[in-house]
Every structure is written in C-alpha cells, then in structure tokens.
Amino acid sequence: MFTSQLVKRFSKLSTPFYYYDISVLEKNLDSLSHLLKPFNKVFFSVKSNTNPKILKTINNYNLGIDAVSFNEIKHCINNGFNCDDIVFAGVGKTDREIENGIKNNISYFNVESLQELELINSLSNNLSKVTNVSIRINPNIKCDTNKKIQTGSSDDKFGIDLNDISYIPKLNQLSNINISGIHFHIGSQLIDLSPFISLCKKSNEITSYLKENGLNIKTINVGGGLGIDYEEPEKNLISNFKDFIHLFNTKINLDDNQSIHFELGRSIVGQCGFLVSRILYSKKSYNKNFLILDSGMNNLIRPALYNSNHKISNITSNQNTYLNYDIVGPICESSDTFARNYPLVKSERGDLIVFHSCGAYAESMSSNYNLRDNINSYFSDTI
Numbered sequence: 001m002f003t004s005q006l007v008k009r010f011s012k013l014s015t016p017f018y019y020y021d022i023s024v025l026e027k028n029l030d031s032l033s034h035l036l037k038p039f040n041k042v043f044f045s046v047k048s049n050t051n052p053k054i055l056k057t058i059n060n061y062n063l064g065i066d067a068v069s070f071n072e073i074k075h076c077i078n079n080g081f082n083c084d085d086i087v088f089a090g091v092g093k094t095d096r097e098i099e100n101g102i103k104n105n106i107s108y109f110n111v112e113s114l115q116e117l118e119l120i121n122s123l124s125n126n127l128s129k130v131t132n133v134s135i136r137i138n139p140n141i142k143c144d145t146n147k148k149i150q151t152g153s154s155d156d157k158f159g160i161d162l163n164d165i166s167y168i169p170k171l172n173q174l175s176n177i178n179i180s181g182i183h184f185h186i187g188s189q190l191i192d193l194s195p196f197i198s199l200c201k202k203s204n205e206i207t208s209y210l211k212e213n214g215l216n217i218k219t220i221n222v223g224g225g226l227g228i229d230y231e232e233p234e235k236n237l238i239s240n241f242k243d244f245i246h247l248f249n250t251k252i253n254l255d256d257n258q259s260i261h262f263e264l265g266r267s268i269v270g271q272c273g274f275l276v277s278r279i280l281y282s283k284k285s286y287n288k289n290f291l292i293l294d295s296g297m298n299n300l301i302r303p304a305l306y307n308s309n310h311k312i313s314n315i316t317s318n319q320n321t322y323l324n325y326d327i328v329g330p331i332c333e334s335s336d337t338f339a340r341n342y343p344l345v346k347s348e349r350g351d352l353i354v355f356h357s358c359g360a361y362a363e364s365m366s367s368n369y370n371l372r373d374n375i376n377s378y379f380s381d382t383i
C-alpha cells in the first residue's frame, strides 16, 4: 500500500496530514452498491467524514446523506447532494435548524422525542408545509461496543421509549406532519451482528403494532453501526456489508411499498483514510521509550476519548529490531497518547509514522486545540 514511490512523495510534504486512498473507498462503495435491492437505500453518515473530495466520490454512487446539524446539510448541498436525498437526525435540533430543514424540503426528519414532533408540526404549520418524519425508537438493546458509542439501551439519551409507541398513531393526526417511518441506531463499531438480529425482531413487532393501529409506515431506517477491523486493517479493507445487508433484508418483514434505509458511516470510509505524521523526538524516560510525534489528539482524538486502537506503522525505517514504545503527541496533557507499549521497528527522529483506519471520525473530529494548525489532506489519485 505504501510503495517506495508514495513514501518518497510523502517525505516531501509537511506533516502531519491525512492521506485518503480513493480506490479503497471505491471498492467499499462498489461492494455495498452491488448488494442493495430496489427496496434498500443507504444514507452516508456524514459526521464520520465531511471532506469534500470524499463526499464527491460517495455522491457518484447515489447514496443519500444522514446529517445531524443544518451545517452538515448545507455542506452536503454545497457538495452536490440533493435535499430530497438528505435525512436529518439528532437528539437536540434547534428551532432554527428545524425551520431550515423544512424550508429546504429534506427527505425526512428522524425525530427523537414527542416534544420535538410537536415542534416540527407547529413550525411546519407556520410555513404551510407538511413534513415527513420518522420516529426514532430506543429499542433497549445492549451491544458489545464501547459504552460511549452505544446508543440503543435504556440508559441512552436517544429516541423515544418503547413504552411510548402507543402515542405514535394518534400523533400522526397532527395536521402538518406525516409519520412516514421509524428509525433506530443501536451503536457504532459493531463486529458481532447479533444485536442487529434483536433489532429486527423489535422492529417487526413495532411495525405490526403500528399497522394494527392504522399507521402504515413507508420506511424502516435501521441506522448504521457496522464495525471495521482496526487490528488488521490490510486484511479486511472491505467491510462486511454482505452479512450486514443480508441480515436486514432477510429478517425485516416488509410490506410491498416499504423500504429499508441504512445510515452507514465508518464501514464506508473507515479504511480509506490514514494519518501521516513524523517523529519529532525519541526519548527514554524511566523505563519507557517515548516517540513524540508532530500529530496529536487534536488530529486523532479516538485513542484519548475511547481508548481505541489504531494500527501504527513506521513506513521509513530500515531497521529490523523491534522495541515497545509509548507513542504520543505534542499536546500539553497526558491523554495525548496514541498507544502504550506498542511494538514498532526501532524508530528515529524524522521517520514517518502512519495511523491506519483513519477515514472515519478522525479528520471530522479534529480540532485546533493548543491553537495547532489545520491539517491538510491528500488523495491517492492526485498526490
């Protein structure tokens, strides 16, 4: 993947930077698109990556957008997406954001509380519109992922309580909304797909309850959450869309006019991105070997925030002995640590270090903390 020619090119660039391998992105998009049936639609969860070049590539594959702020919606419109391919989720949309969503005729809102539903109805009334909404339901399903990115258990702030679904058919009588679907998202970075089986069961129970009570919805949006391989990314560059899509297509009971919607982020973009950084210093302190890089938690916050592991490679060293390193950034706090006791070839000041699997929630979560510079991105097809 990192040929000597590419490494030579990298060494002329100022670090740190993000590098995107567009062919990996396209392979994931090809694989996903080929599995979709006419009753499936995928919305790219743009919070995972907002880079315009990535969005343009995704737009070539006819995906919609799952946005969580009006700024994300605006950004996607500016990058060529149609409003009627955009769904608007988020547990705390402001009145202004809702108004803007209504005015721009987005496809539908994923609504997270009964109060929000009433607000959308009243704002739609002011604008003389009828707005499509999909009700996000918290199905109370626990999954085996980091607690911070689990979203579908009874402790989590998202969606409405399953016990409140009896209100939904009555609320559809509000004059300026149309309840066109239901929505779920139980968590992110799920490798074991069994929680999705539980989700399908709950979803089937809910749709038949709604139908018995006179509400025929059009869309069942099952969210995203399909995980990627952070440990051996090169072996699994293409996500397991096959099992994921098949599971829902076989386990969700669908009426003729109904579709299954997916909101996928990480599984589409996760493996195409890399953070490339340079070693500023190496030092031994007490019993530890530290490598101090020129990228920090402001560029890649996942290890500090979620204790997550990214594969790390030295792509310039010719050494063949290995040492265990604490690999850290320059930010003034100890949480700015990418990995502890990480086995790496003997590394020196000036060597280039690559963090793998940085296509999702890396560049989009970066900041200027410590007033550090914005970071550049480069692409395999133009570098």
Ligand code: LLP
Residues within 6 Å of the ligand: 045, 048, 066, 089, 149, 151, 184, 185, 187, 188, 189, 223, 224, 225, 226, 263, 264, 265, 266, 267, 302, 306, 360, 361
């Ligand atoms: N739909 C909803 C309603 C979501 O909240 C999310 C992600 C997705 C779809 C897309 O999930 P994905 O397919 O990417 O797993 N910053 C964390 C991940 C936060 C996920 C937030 N919600 C991380 O770096 O791991």
